[in-house]
Amino acid sequence: MSVTLYDVEALPGTAAASQRARLLVVDDQPINIRALHEVFSADHDVFMATNGAQALAFCRQTPPDLVLLDVVMPDMSGLEVCRALKADAQTESIPVIFVTSLDDPAEEAACWDAGGVDFITKPINALTVRNRVRAHLTLKLQSDLLRRMAWVDGLTGVANRRQFDERLEREWQRCRRAGQPLSASIVDIDHFKAYNDTYGHLAGDDCLRQVAAAIEGSLARAGDLVARTGGEEFTCLLPEIDLDGALTVVENVERAVRALGIVHAGSELGVVTVSIGVASARADGESTIAGLLTQADNGLYRAKRAGRARVCAADGDADASGA
């Protein structure tokens, strides 16, 4: 294999495969990149960067599973790159193994301090490097799995309440700083107890999965979030959108669920439907997160009282009937 390109890109012969890990090798010397590529290209997708700025841009855009990072580089040292990765929430969990030719205890200490998980000396020993990388990749994949289990609802695959609470707080602060509204809506499946009683719990679970996917598919913006916040209840976060905009979005959600056409003999329309409460607030000192959710809940209560399969805001002047 010959390495002729030294920008950030997949090296030849490293076709993507989901089981393969993505390794980023950062070194200003092509010969060192080539040596590591030869060790890993059979088992992993190897990407390369020849300076710190390239490496950071790559990690932010498409985070690799592990970074092999040269310590001494012109412009930005490996230590600076590692500190920048660890300071950014998007990239902090990417393990960094330092690769260096220096044999200096002070430098080794600096690598640990910067946040590296391991330290390899040049010239590299292929067996040692392969085994160290394998050990760190195993840990990384396990921690990814645990993180996913902690943040995602196991049944439907959408965000769980923990993720919702964390995002709500973050979006509330972000919208406050930007002087933008934050909208929330609570989506509740109608007569779901009757659905379970008639069709069984497994069918109920399948219905929940389909409804979750329909809600998710109706939210178009990157910052939107849907979370399963109760047994048959989902909450949507719609940042930087006012009540009118939020009503339009959740009316689409209501229609999308109805259009699934999941037969439900015990429902008014003969198919599974949802009732939705929606509210919007500005984090301007008077409003609170709890107040926003209470308003959305009041809207949901109104939608149920008004006959279900519809969207209601809390204040009563925005009521979009779907039935």
Ligand SMILES: Nc1nc2c(ncn2[C@@H]2O[C@H](COP(=O)(O)OP(=O)(O)OP(=O)(O)O)[C@@H](O)[C@H]2O)c(=O)[nH]1
């Ligand atoms: N299959 C399944 N059912 C669930 C799950 N979580 C909650 N439920 C059921 O969801 C039902 C919710 O029923 P209720 O709160 O009485 O509400 P409802 O029957 O939907 O009535 P309305 O909301 O007034 O339209 C209960 O029967 C729960 O057992 C789940 O994970 N899977």
